Amino acid sequence: MGRTTMAQLDWWPSSPTLTVGLVAAAVMALAQAPVPFVDDDRLLTTVVVVAFFAATCALAADVWAPRRVAVAAGVVVAGTLALEFVGHTTGWPFGAYDYTPALVPQIGGVPVVVPLAWWAMAVPAREVAARLAGPGWARxxxxAVALTAWDLMLDPQMVESGYWVWEADGPWQGIPLSNYAGWLVSSAVVMVVLDRLLPLPGSSRPLLVLYVWWGISEALAFIVFFGDPLVGVVGGAAMLGLGALAWRGDRHIPRRTTTYGSRG
Known part of the structure; x- marks a missing residue:
């Protein structure tokens, strides 16, 4: 009997990009696990974000041509880096905040992992929206709502870890509501960019799973380990509610059969 290759196994992903994406997602999840148990999670945070970024890139490359994904990632990362630079130097559009030196490297006072994280979650959030609405402003x-829902848990965690600080207290765990208004507007711009650079040919369940995973893992961390169940319940309900609706909406989206843009 000949040897069975990975490609011949029914449960093994047949696409190399999908395989890379799933491996990167596994690394991300493994790096997340110890975070609640260590006093200094700077290295783990960096590993989580880089693996998350790699997972999103690879899973997106299973849907769109790698060249399209590289261009889109470059535009979103550069754009959100500029956004965060303007944000922490002027207070617009999020409110007055600043980064601490904890996360390195930094460009213009902005930790590099921050724009990487914008891209990493923006594509899964757009996948959620694509399952719930057709092309246009509704999507x-x-x-924008799906991406901002993530920050209901992200911002409290990062502030508690000492990665950035707000000049004035706000009603959501010390974070001003202006932050979330800024997130909604900024996220909407990112969604418009993604719609232009990564036109939707169909669905990508792994990207949706990535979004749902973050909702579950962050909610559990706040409820069980961080001692702040309110953040976990509200943030988890927002992300998982959207994720559940998107999962049900999967049947309304045509399946992808080829990598979009492979000849473009």
Whole structure:
């Protein structure tokens, strides 16, 4: 009997990009696990974000041509880096905040992992929106809401870890509501960019799973380990509610059969 290759196994991903994406997602999840148990999680945070970025890139490359994904990632990362630079130097559009020196390297006072994280979650959030609405402003708005829902848990965690600070206290765990208004507007711009650079040919369940995973893992961390169940319940309900609706909406989206843009 001949040897069975990985490609011959029914459960093994047949696409190399999908395989890379799943491996990167596994690394991300493994790096997340010890975070609640260590006093200094700077290295783990960096590993989580880099693996998350790699997972999103690879899973996106299973849907769109790698060249399209590289261009889109470059535009979103550069754009959100500029956004965060303006944000922490002027207070617009999020409110007055600043980064601490904890996360390195930094460009213009902005930790490099921050724009990487914008891209990493923006594509899964757009996947959520794409399953709930057709092309147009409804999809842009839903994508912005899905991306902003993540920050209901992300911002409290990062502030508690000492990665950035707000000048004034706000009603959501010390974070001003202006932050979330800024996130909604900024996320909507990112969704418009993604719609232009990564036109939707169909669905990508792994990207949706990535979004749902973050909702589950962050909610559990806050409820069980961080001692802040309110953040976990509200943030988890927002992300997982959208994720559940998107999962049900999967049947309304045509399946992808080829990598979009492979000849473009």
């Amino acid at each position: 842009v708005a839903l994508g």
